[in-house]
Amino acid sequence: MTNYCIGISNKIRIARSFFIQKGIGCLREYSKTNPESVKQFISENKLALC
Structure with a gap:
């Protein structure tokens, strides 16, 4: 579960950076x-x- 949460967090961070x-x-x-x-x-x- 922890690896899944880390993976999701990284995807959100990358997407947010892209839109910024x-x-x-x-x-x-x-x-x-x-x-x-x-x-x-x-x-x-x-x-x-x-």
């Missing part, structure tokens, strides 16, 4: 056309991004 990287990439691309909106989003969501 995708979100950062989207913000990076959007900042090229609307940097002020991205700055505002980041300043309003600092705790959620950490």
Whole structure:
């Protein structure tokens, strides 16, 4: 059972990392056309991004 839980935890960690990287990439691309909106989003969501 322990190995199963560790395996599931690793899959969740990898998936979460993937989506965090995708979100950062989207913000990076959007900042090229609307940097002020991205700055505002980041300043309003600092705790959620950490």
